[in-house]
Amino acid sequence: MDEVFPDGAVVVGVDGTGTAGHALMWAGEEAAGRRLPVHVLYAFSPRISARSYELLPTAELVAAGEKITATAEAELRAACPGVAVTTEVQLDEPAVALVESSRRASMTVLGARGLGRVSGRLLGSVSQKVAAHAAGPVVVVREGAARTDGPVVVGVDPEHDAAVPLELAFAHAAAHGVGVRIVHAAHERRHAALADPRLQDLLGEAERLGLEAARELGARWAASHPEVPVEIRTLMGRPVDELVREAADGSLLVVGARGHHGLAGVRLGSVARGVLHEAPLVAIARRRGVPGGA
Structure with missing residues (x-):
């Protein structure tokens, strides 16, 4: 019925x-x-x-x-x-x-x-x-995905609304008595063909600041959720590869619906699309009541 x-x-x-x-x-x-x-x-x-x-x-x-x-x-x-x-x-x-x-x-x-x-x-x-x-x-x-007692792995990008995936990750972790592993992966870029080599230094500095911001973000969430064990990992590498690797021993992989610099009409960012194809258990986080948006 x-x-x-x-x-x-x-x-x-x-x-x-x-x-x-x-x-x-x-x-x-x-x-x-x-x-x-x-x-x-x-x-x-x-x-x-x-x-x-x-x-x-x-x-x-x-x-x-x-x-x-x-x-x-x-x-x-x-x-x-x-x-x-x-x-x-x-x-x-x-x-x-x-x-x-x-x-x-x-x-x-x-x-x-x-x-x-x-x-x-x-x-x-x-x-x-x-x-x-x-x-x-x-x-x-x-099919074949197994629930484990591993941490919830959550990919964050401080330039986007990281609170959305973090809220879902901590809610799941608290409900099941597991920890949270906060991961930010910066894709190291080398542009040999840039007309001004100083631009490469600027890109490197931007990546460094992004990693630092991710560590600070993770520390704030860890402090506000003392009941949940928290790990913070900042990595250099292709985000999809790093997140899938970090989630290998996790109970759930959580990512936001869209990354920064996305087009308004793109409802799934490249990282979300990538982990959906590569990881066995993925949560796409977006605020409730916002169709196709993050």
């Missing part, structure tokens, strides 16, 4: 596959840690069948969706008995339904294929669309 879900619930998209099952369990554990309800959402568009060129029967679609959500609800209640669960079946494009639900959710959780030589570079279209357009935080759980 479809139910209206309460504001602030953890919304999780399901489709009856193993990939969605990983996301379902992660959502339940997150909701239990934060004492939030879970809303299980199944969406399928009644488009023309590629084989029959006929509209798929609406009643059959709804019945199939209700079976999937009922199974997911039972699994979730068994694994997380203290969590309140609601379910919903929508005849709509999955990405559209999830983005719309994200306007009222504390976060939106969905699954994706496992990492590998090929699939690690490919994120499903639903995951990409929701990550780019949701009106709040989005967590993408890769």
Whole structure:
């Protein structure tokens, strides 16, 4: 039975596959840690069948969706008995339904294929669309991703709104009794072709100041959250590579939706896009109620 879900619930998209099952369990554990309800959402568009060129029967679609959500609800209640669960079946494009639900959710959780030589570079279209357009935080759980007791790794950029990913990282860490590893990676650049070599020195100074600002930012957040163990790491290297490496022993990797110097119409920055393709468990942080923005 479809139910209206309460504001602030953890919304999780399901489709009856193993990939969605990983996301379902992660959502339940997150909701239990934060004492939030879970809303299980199944969406399928009644488009023309590629084989029959006929509209798929609406009643059959709804019945199939209700079976999937009922199974997911039972699994979730068994694994997380203290969590309140609601379910919903929508005849709509999955990405559209999830983005719309994200306007009222504390976060939106969905699954994706496992990492590998090929699939690690490919994120499903639903995951990409929701990550780019949701009106709040989005967590993408890769098939095979395992929750660990490692720290929450959060990538920060002092020139952007670092408070957004930091808030999500510390909330997750406090709910699950783990620490936070604050990481700022500056991509060291060398421009031999610059007309004025002094510009290279200016770029180097800017990178140094960025690393210093990140250390100061981390120290402030550590001081304001004494109950959470905090590490601060400032690194020189390609941000995506450094963040994925630092997250290897972590429980979650958190990044902002957009980096600085981005175009207004670009809803996911290069770092967010990169870690989504490379890391098994990623949270894209954006302020709730701001569709596609950071």
